[in-house]
Amino acid sequence: MILLSRSFAMLLSQYVVGIAAQCSQATTTIASQADATGLSSCATFTGSIVIPKTASGPLNISGPGEIQGDLIVDNVGITSLTMSSLTNVTGTMTIANSTSLTSVDFPKLKNVANLNFVALPGLTGAGLDPNVVMNTTNVKISNTSFSVIPNFGGQPTYIRIDNNKLLLNMSLDATDMGEISVHNNGAKLRVGLPNLLTIGNAVFINTTGIDVPVLTTVRNSISVASNYFTLFSAPRLQSINNSVEFQNNSKMIDLSVPMLKSIGGDISIFMNSALQQISGFQSLEKVGSALAVSGNFSSMTFPSLKNVTFGVNIQTSRQFNCAGLRDQWIPTGIVHDQFLCVSTNASIAASPPTVVTPNSTANSTGTTGSTGSQAGDGNSGNSTVVSSGLSMGAKAGIGLGIGIPVAILFAIGIFFCCKRGYSISFIRHKQEKPLKPSELGYKGKNQWSELPNSHARRELGTGIDHEKSELAVVEPPVELAASYGWGPIPGVHEIYTHNGKIRKQRQKEQKYRMPRP
Secondary structure, three states: OHHHHHHHHHHHHHHHHHHHHHOEEEEEEOOOHHHHHOOOOOOEEEEEEEEOOOOEEEEEOOOOOEEEOOEEEEOOEEEEEEOOOOOEEEEEEEEEOOOOOOEEEEOOOOEEEEEEEEEEOOOOOOOEOOOOOEEEEEEEEEEEOOOEOOOEEOOOOEEEEEOOOOOOEEEOOOOEEEEEEEEOOOOOOEEEOOOOOEEEEEEEEOOOEEEOOOOOEEOOOEEEEOOOOOEEEOOOOOEEOOOEEEEOOOOOOEEEOOOOOEEOOOEEEEOOOOOOEEOOOOOOOEEOOOEEEEEOOOEEEOOOOOEEOOOEEEEEOOOOOHHHHHHHHOOOOOEOOOEEEEEOEOOEOOOOOOEEOOOOOEOOOOOEOOOOOEEOOOOOOOEEEEOOOOOHHHHHHHHHHHHHHHHHHHHHHHHHHHHOOOOOOOOOOOOOOOOOHHHHOEEEOOEEOOOOHHHOOOOOOOEOOEOOOOOOOOOOOOOOOOOOOOOEOOOEEEEEOOOOOEEEEEOOOOEOOOOOO
């Protein structure tokens, strides 16, 4: 009996050790239902579970309640996957690139660090309990046939929902997000973020509605483009630290952010063809970069605006009072860079832009500015450009006013110089290089040789060292008259010095005894 008990204990110990070894592996591969059954006794599996490409048919892994690692189902031939006990995945759960997969079931799953459903055209849902709020860090659901997105709560870092053409609804309970990108899904998708207070980046494209009733802060940027709703409203939004963009929302007739006070970067509102009045920025005071508005509007109001750090670009295809807006924004110092406003439509002709200095108190029409920040319908001032600097006419007038008197004074000076006998030349002559002693026939020790014919007569360039352009013609010697007799004979001769230069030196007076004729 004692031996039987010991044998049983040993067998039990080996069984437990075997189970422990089976439930703890770096990676285990589940290629068939038999492999899946081997994990039925594992409440917790430590390591990663991989379903390989060779797996096929339905697969039921009903054992593990927790996977301390990853669950990878990628490019497989299985048709369905059931994990009825699974509640937690500490790593990444990826189900991707499986065209034959039509059903998944994770009824108890609540926590996944990273969740990916990608390239699953036959899969219509995530198989999660719709009443369970999922806690996850990163989510990507792309190119599926989902009609509903699971509810993600907490503070996810990244959520991307794109190219799910049958998607109709997504409602997330998250209170804070690092980034959300929702684009190119079903044309009837409505996005609900009822508890979202703060977010880093947000991109919403091709939706029929965006609900952010309590959103107060965008830490970076928000882009709302090519949507189908008629109203965008963020009633409690107070600050956007970087840029905001509303682009090509063809059905949007109203844009309302009544508590928004500051935008750290650009604000861009353009190609929203149904938006005829822009009046939803009642509290906006500061734009940290540029303000650009383009579309089909006739009225625009920013009643609290105090500062636009860079330029303003406003263009509309309807009548708009550009001059009135200029008079309100330029004299008060709201705009710190170029101001461009153009309004055109088929019934009126757009006038050419007019240049005005932002720091001046007068505008191009000769009127002074007034306070306020509104502009509405008007037929005057259809096109205005404001930038720093003088107008071209003013610059030309200054140039003529200075240039003409200078030219007159210059002509008078030339006239008096010519009258006094001065010769004026504007041609600069090249000065000849001095000749070397050897070229002048100097052999050293006061010995000279005959100059070659080429040096018998050499022209000298005119310039500061010469009064004439060439040597005077040497006259043949003549006999001295008898009247000279005795006496000094002064003379000026050109002397060749030892360094080859020519200098004039007056010869000392000498007495010569001249024979009488």
